[in-house]
Amino acid sequence: MLEGYLHILIFIGVALLIGVGPLLLGALIGPRKPDAEKDSPYECGFDAFETARIKFDVRYYLVAILFIVFDLEIAFLFPWAVVLDDLGMTALVAMVLFLGILVVGFIYEWKKGALEWE
Secondary structure, eight states, X not given: OGGGGHHHHHHHHHHHHHHHHHHHHHHHHSOOOOOHHHHSOOBTTBOOOSOSOOOOOHHHHHHHHHHHHHHHHHHHHHXXXXXXXXXXXXXHHXXXXXXXXXXXXXXXXXXXXXXXXX
């Protein structure tokens, strides 16, 4: 009964070997010569002048979310465009509705000033 899962087990084993093997090899045979220069935090060639836990402006996250939304839109749009002839009118209406919702959301963000950096 479990013979069908042998291939999956072998695949997981090889994946772990490829993923974890080089890390373990580097930790075991790599040189360890720590000093103050190597252990110091690096920030553009000079010492850090602030803590790493600074707060970002909300607009940064809004732009990041908008980027992800429109990136996903393109990820849906390309395969849809390739098979549009096979899908028919229903797929065209569905994609126009999808793009319309995204455009309305984008216009809302624009009108609210979420894309202004001043």
